[in-house]
Amino acid sequence: MSAIAQRDENNVPDHLLVLVHGIWASPSVWLYVEAEMKRRVGTRFLIYASSSNTSTKTFGGIDGAGKRLAEEVRQVVQKSKSLKKISFLAHSLGGLFARHAVAVLYSQANDDAVSKSGDSHILRGRIAGLEPINFITLATPHLGVRGRKQLPFLLGVPILEKLAAPIAPFFIGRTGTQLFLTDGKADKPPLLLRMASDCEDLKFFHDFEFCLHLFLKSPFTSIRHGWLAYIFHKERN
Numbered sequence: 569m570s571a572i573a574q575r576d577e578n579n580v581p582d583h584l585l586v587l588v589h590g591i592w593a594s595p596s597v598w599l600y601v602e603a604e605m606k607r608r609v610g611t612r613f614l615i616y617a618s619s620s621n622t623s624t625k626t627f628g629g630i631d632g633a634g635k636r637l638a639e640e641v642r643q644v645v646q647k648s649k650s651l652k653k654i655s656f657l658a659h660s661l662g663g664l665f666a667r668h669a670v671a672v673l674y675s676q677a678n679d680d681a682v683s684k685s686g687d688s689h690i691l692r693g694r695i696a697g698l699e700p701i702n703f704i705t706l707a708t709p710h711l712g713v714r715g716r717k718q719l720p721f722l723l724g725v726p727i728l729e730k731l732a733a734p735i736a737p738f739f740i741g742r743t744g745t746q747l748f749l750t751d752g753k754a755d756k757p758p759l760l761l762r763m764a765s766d767c768e769d770l771k772f773f774h775d776f777e778f779c780l781h782l783f784l785k786s787p788f789t790s791i792r793h794g795w796l797a798y799i800f801h802k803e804r805n
Contacts, residue, residue, distance in 0.1 A: 581614035582612060582650055582651060583701065584616060584645065584698065585615045585655045587616065588618045588637065588662035589617070589618070589659055590659045590661040590662045591740065592740075593623075595622070597659075602615050614648055618662075621633040621636055621665060624741075626661060626743060628741060629742035631668055631746075632742075633668070633743075634664075634668025634669045638673050638696075641654075642673065642696055655704075657704045658705045659706045661743070661747075663705030663708025663710065664760075671763075712746075713732075714733060714748045714750075716729065733748040733750055746758065746760060
């Protein structure tokens with residue numbers, strides 16, 4: 569292979585890094601991060617800031633946003649045939665969108681495998697057909713915001729914290745009911761509880777184990793909360 573051909577091959581990205589913003593935001597919040605990461609990691613990464621859940625679209629529910637993000641990622645993968653790996657970096661509510669999207673993409677990968685080969689395990693552990701590498705969330709309310717001192721702007725005042733749950737849907741729609749775990753029904757637990765286990769149609773727990781595995785391997789594990797992941801990992805094994 570000539571030096572020019574090898575240089576061209578090295579410039580082709582094989583690792584997709586998806587940046588996911590939080591509530592009432594847009595891809596512009598990642599401008600500095602995106603530019604800095606492109607400068608540092610080179611051309612082997614395709615750094616993509618999600619734009620499918622901008623502004624008030626983040627109010628329509630975590631599940632809806634997760635499905636839109638999954639479809640967006642799927643389209644990016646289809647357009648970039650050189651991609652082999654995938655990572656997520658998400659902020660705040662975007663971390664929940666990303667977790668839901670990973671579950672959607674995980675099941676879709678298995679469905680594709682079944683349709684092509686009849687073997688439902690051929691793409692086990694793949695996300696959108698790509699090898700998952702890193703899953704990082706920053707300040708994401710994985711357990712929701714219900715409870716004492718979960719929302720700093722309420723100052724820990726009990727009456728305000730009690731009023732927040734019924735009022736939240738008026739400001740942030742269906743997402744508010746899901747964050748406060750008030751979206752459950754008699755035969756259906758709240759979404760965030762369902763996201764802690766596998767459902768009939770989505771492999772949320774496979775998704776969580778994948779995230780946890782990467783969390784335990786990552787040098788960025790939170791000093792304050794890393795022990796929670798360690799205990800969970802020990803209980804599962």
